[in-house]
Amino acid sequence: MRNSSRFGRVVVFGVGLIGGSFALALKAAGKVGEVVGFGRTVNALIRAMDLGVIDRVGVNAGQEVAGADLVLLAAPVGGIPEILARIAPYLHDEVVVTDGGSTKANIVSTAREHLGESLGRFVPAHPIAGAENSGVAAARADLFRGKRLVLTPLPENSERTVAKVRLAWEWCGADICELTPERHDRVFAAVSHLPHLLAFALVCELAERENSDEFFGFAAGGFRDFTRIAASHPEMWRDICLSNREAIADELDRYSSRLRDLRSAIERGDGAAIETIFGVARAARRAWAKGPSDGLSTATAI
Amino acid sequence: MRNSSRFGRVVVFGVGLIGGSFALALKAAGKVGEVVGFGRTVNALIRAMDLGVIDRVGVNAGQEVAGADLVLLAAPVGGIPEILARIAPYLHDEVVVTDGGSTKANIVSTAREHLGESLGRFVPAHPIAGAENSGVAAARADLFRGKRLVLTPLPENSERTVAKVRLAWEWCGADICELTPERHDRVFAAVSHLPHLLAFALVCELAERENSDEFFGFAAGGFRDFTRIAASHPEMWRDICLSNREAIADELDRYSSRLRDLRSAIERGDGAAIETIFGVARAARRAWAKGPSDGLSTATAI
Incomplete structure (x- = not known):
C-alpha cells in the first residue's frame, strides 16, 4: 500500500470462487491498482482475464x-505450503499476506x-x-458483503499489519471478527x-446402491436442502x-455417539426420548433462524 | 361421491398442514360439497373455520x-389407530378412506x-x-401441486376404490405413483x-453444549440448509x-458404518479415499439436481 487509500498491486494465488471474488470486490471498491493471478491451470487464468477478474x-x-x-492465498488448503515456500524470500516489510x-491452525x-x-x-483469515x-x-x-470474516492474528503480527489486512477484507464488505486459530x-x-x-x-451411500435411481427418484425438498453442500x-x-x-x-x-443414543431410543420404542431430542433441536434451530441472541452480527442468520 | 364430478362431504381427521391443504385444494378445484374437520384441540379447529379450510x-x-x-386421515401417525377404531363401524360401501x-406398512x-x-x-397414500x-x-x-404422491394400494382394494382416491389426490394437483407399503x-x-x-x-448436539451460542454464532449458509428440516x-x-x-x-x-469408514480415512490421512467419497457424492448430487434420469416425474428435482 503506497498510501492508505488503496493497494497498488494485489497478487492472488488460486483464482477461484474466493480469490476471484476478492479481486472483483477490491476492484469494485476502487481499492486496487492491478491484480496479478497465479494458478494451476492456464485455462482458468485465461478465463479469469477474460472475465476481468485479474x-x-x-x-x-x-x-x-x-x-x-x-x-492473497486462495488455493485449496493443501496447496498453501508450496506457495508459502515459493514466496517466503520475497516478503518485504511493506507487503501483507492473508x-x-x-x-487455520x-x-x-x-x-x-x-x-x-x-x-x-501473514494475517490468517x-x-x-x-x-x-x-x-x-x-x-x-x-x-463477502455482509458475511462474517474470521481473522486469526498471530503474536508476531504488528498492529499495523493486522490493520492493513482487516481493511482489505472490510473493503470487500465483510464483517470482521477475531478468534484464535485453535478456537476457529x-x-x-x-x-x-x-x-x-x-x-x-x-x-455417497445412496449413490453406490444398485437401485440408487429409485431412492433419488423419491427424494424431495428436505433431501434437497440437507444435501446441497454435498455438491461442494x-x-x-x-x-x-x-x-x-x-x-x-x-x-x-x-x-x-448421539446417533447411537437415538438408534437405541428408536429400537426400544422410547417415544419420549426421541421427542426430547427433536424438540431441543427444533427450538434451537428456530431461535437461530430468528437471529443471534448474543449480540453477534446478524449476517449468519437467515 | 354421489356423482363422479365431485365429492359431497369430505371428513378430515387432523386439520394441520396436510389435512388443511387437502381441504383447500379440493375447494379450490370445486370438487367438494363440504369439509368437516376433527382434531385434538378446539382452538385449531376454530382457526381452521376462520381460515375457510373447513x-x-x-x-x-x-x-x-x-x-x-x-x-382423510391426516393426524400424526401415532394418532391413526384410535381414529380407525372410531370410524370402522361406519364405513359404508360408497365411502373411501385415504x-x-x-x-405406510x-x-x-x-x-x-x-x-x-x-x-x-382404505387406500393408503x-x-x-x-x-x-x-x-x-x-x-x-x-x-400438493406438481408434487409426488405415493399410493400403496392393498390387495383388498377394488379398482373403483383406488380410482376414487387417486382422483381426489389428482384434483389436489399431485403427481401419482404406486409402491408397495414395504418398499415405500x-x-x-x-x-x-x-x-x-x-x-x-x-x-441437538450443538444446542446442549455450554457454549452453544458461540457455535451457532458462526454457523452460515451450509448449516442453514443442512439443518432446515431440524425445525420440523x-x-x-x-x-x-x-x-x-x-x-x-x-x-x-x-x-x-459409512461414517466410520470416513473417520478412519481422516485419521490415517488417506486423502484419496476421502476425495473418492466426496467425488461420488458431488457427481450424484449434481445429477439429481439436474433432474431424474429414469423417466420419473421432474417434480422431485430442484
Whole structure:
C-alpha cells in the first residue's frame, strides 16, 4: 500500500470462487491498482482475464510478490505450503499476506515453518462465504458483503499489519471478527466441516446402491436442502478434512455417539426420548433462524 | 361421491398442514360439497373455520363418516389407530378412506387390525410435500401441486376404490405413483426419515453444549440448509421413527458404518479415499439436481 487509500498491486494465488471474488470486490471498491493471478491451470487464468477478474497472469511469483502490497492465498488448503515456500524470500516489510482457507491452525503451523522471520507479514483469515459452486466463473464482487470474516492474528503480527489486512477484507464488505486459530478450527469443525461430511456421506451411500435411481427418484425438498453442500468441491473438502483432522474426528465421535443414543431410543420404542431430542433441536434451530441472541452480527442468520 | 364430478362431504381427521391443504385444494378445484374437520384441540379447529379450510367442526365422528364420500386421515401417525377404531363401524360401501402419513406398512397393519371387512375402503397414500412449518395456518391450496404422491394400494382394494382416491389426490394437483407399503417405507427411511434424524441430532448436539451460542454464532449458509428440516414437528417425527423403526434402524446402521469408514480415512490421512467419497457424492448430487434420469416425474428435482 503506497498510501492508505488503496493497494497498488494485489497478487492472488488460486483464482477461484474466493480469490476471484476478492479481486472483483477490491476492484469494485476502487481499492486496487492491478491484480496479478497465479494458478494451476492456464485455462482458468485465461478465463479469469477474460472475465476481468485479474489484469495479468503471473509468471515469476517472487518478482510479483516483491512488487506487491497485498498477497492473497486462495488455493485449496493443501496447496498453501508450496506457495508459502515459493514466496517466503520475497516478503518485504511493506507487503501483507492473508488467506481464505477454511482451516487455520494447520495453515499457521505451515506458515511458521516456511516464512521464518517474515511470519509477522501473514494475517490468517477465513471468509464465511462458501458456496457449492466453485471456480472463477462463480466469483462475484459481492460474495463477502455482509458475511462474517474470521481473522486469526498471530503474536508476531504488528498492529499495523493486522490493520492493513482487516481493511482489505472490510473493503470487500465483510464483517470482521477475531478468534484464535485453535478456537476457529474447533468451532468450524462443528458447524461447517461436520455437516459437509455428513451430507457427502449420505449422498455417497445412496449413490453406490444398485437401485440408487429409485431412492433419488423419491427424494424431495428436505433431501434437497440437507444435501446441497454435498455438491461442494471434493478436493477443497478433502484438504479441509486433512488439515483439521483432530477436531473433525472429535466432532464425528460426539455425533456418532448421539446417533447411537437415538438408534437405541428408536429400537426400544422410547417415544419420549426421541421427542426430547427433536424438540431441543427444533427450538434451537428456530431461535437461530430468528437471529443471534448474543449480540453477534446478524449476517449468519437467515 | 354421489356423482363422479365431485365429492359431497369430505371428513378430515387432523386439520394441520396436510389435512388443511387437502381441504383447500379440493375447494379450490370445486370438487367438494363440504369439509368437516376433527382434531385434538378446539382452538385449531376454530382457526381452521376462520381460515375457510373447513366448513364445520365435527362432533360425532361415526355420524359424519356415515354421511361422507371421502375420509382423510391426516393426524400424526401415532394418532391413526384410535381414529380407525372410531370410524370402522361406519364405513359404508360408497365411502373411501385415504391418509397422508409418512410411513405406510405400520398404518396398513393398524388398518388391517381395526377395519376388518372394511379394509378394502382404505387406500393408503403419502404426499411428498412436507414442510418444516406445521399447523393449519401453513396450509395452502397448492401444497400438493406438481408434487409426488405415493399410493400403496392393498390387495383388498377394488379398482373403483383406488380410482376414487387417486382422483381426489389428482384434483389436489399431485403427481401419482404406486409402491408397495414395504418398499415405500424402505425408500423413505433412506431419503427422508434418516436425513431428518441426522439434522435433529446435529442441532441437538450443538444446542446442549455450554457454549452453544458461540457455535451457532458462526454457523452460515451450509448449516442453514443442512439443518432446515431440524425445525420440523417433533411429535410427527417421533411417530414416524416409531412407526418405521426397523427400516430406519437399518439405514442408521449403514450410515454409521459409512461414517466410520470416513473417520478412519481422516485419521490415517488417506486423502484419496476421502476425495473418492466426496467425488461420488458431488457427481450424484449434481445429477439429481439436474433432474431424474429414469423417466420419473421432474417434480422431485430442484
